Amino acid sequence: GDSVTQMEGPVTLSEEAFLTINCTYTATGYPSLFWYVQYPGEGLQLLLKATKADDKGSNKGFEATYRKETTSFHLEKGSVQVSDSAVYFCALSENTGGFKTIFGAGTRLFVKA
Amino acid sequence: DVKVTQSSRYLVKRTGEKVFLECVQDMDHENMFWYRQDPGLGLRLIYFSYDVKMKEKGDIPEGYSVSREKKERFSLILESASTNQTSMYLCASTSRGQGSYNEQFFGPGTRLTVL
16 A cells, blocks of 8 residues: 655754755555644644656745655755754645545654754 | 634543544535544544545544534544543545645644543
């Protein structure tokens, strides 16, 4: 079945450091890929998405590119801020049939001032 | 502003009690979901519903049931709460409309503790 694997955390960075959180997936069809973010005490919210191969999703300085050849969707940000401290979830959803979304285990990011 | 609301942020119950968790969305979404979130395990799907009075089991339905009598409301029921159901419960909804790509809209979560 479909699955999502993302790097284990926690990840601890200093402010203005470069961030990469790796995500790889397995899917039988042609999924859409997502990154969700969960700030402390809140539910998840969509950070960015890409719906087909080679698409780049971007939002709030974060980017991720849908790489079909490596089945990856790595999250990057050039300069993190303390306010980016949160848990990040990679996810996929098949575009044809079904309504389910498969989530990775989540990666906790701490950013120090 | 679109919204998914959950009836409680924090809940403490005793083993054996019947527990109701309510979720309401105001986006006229067809699909609604209940997940539980546990450290290191990510989100696991308990049940989902793609229409009023319709429900489908997710990956971990044992010990839970659901009810969807109105389009905007999806309830999760723990028939007899047990300590291993202590968790964060998240409700979400999605549109079936073209272009939605199953983007999920989440409520703030209910942290349930079963003693």
